[in-house]
Amino acid sequence: MAKIPATRIRTEYKEGVLNNRLIAGNPLRKEVLASTAGHTIELAHFAPHQRFALDLWRRNEFGTTAWRVIVGRTIAPGEYGQKLPGVHPAAVPLMDVSGATRARAALRWLRDKSDEIDELTEAELVSADMFFNNAPMKRIRTYITAQGGA
Template sequence: MHPPPQLPVASVTDRGETLLTRVSLAYVERRINLYLRFGRPLRELRLDRWRRCASFAPGAVFCRVRWESNDYGTTRWQLMLLQACTPGERMQRIAGIRPGARLLLCAEGEARVQAVLQRIDAIEALVIDPASAAPAYWHTLGNRLAACQPLPVYNAERHAAWLRGEEQR
């Protein structure tokens, strides 16, 4: 028997610098749009006319949306809500994200992606940055989507409770 595969672990460089999480982004008209819906990258590097790379600090929460099509129409809708990991934490390997990240929510298909985008819009309407919303909310939202259950609402009271809990840490 083979040992189970090891998950990648965020690390620190030889000089003691924390590695940043790098997210690949792309746009080719009518073919692919891989973009950030929200998140605060520390820097963004334009690689060429079609590709960019955003770098996030450990612990940062961000949302990446992927839309793809061909000559016959849309072939893929995907939304991932992710958290950059801190050194020593385990993470998932995700294509286009190096070295990896913690997956908070993944939605596949147009209807599910649109449902999550509506929840993000509702959070922004409360003047709350979705990147600062409680990670437990994103997990619950993803689980409810997967189970085809009614989606929870994020409100100011829930956000205040989350912030109080963070202050006590």
């Protein structure tokens, strides 16, 4: 039986400092690489052409320094993809939103869609990407408030 080449996604949690987590997708398997009090590293293995969503957050003593939400599609051998944080070898980004307020809004949008990530069309994801990356900040804040956030 031939082995299915898998895209590997590394997630990491470090209490109060880092939270790179998989928020949607159905990996073939997951493994814990390291786990100590307040620090966990996991590896999720995905078959080709599967969708996933990542929430990548980092802070320092002054607050949030980076926040990014990515929805991607894994690739098969021979296909081209883009290098994404924690994703090996690469994937096709379908939605990529950066910045604390914009990422928070994208997370709220994905919150109710995480179970149906495979049913979302690429047009819906591109439209969401365009909105969350390009809408005026006032409109993004209004969206967050309307979704029940602060």
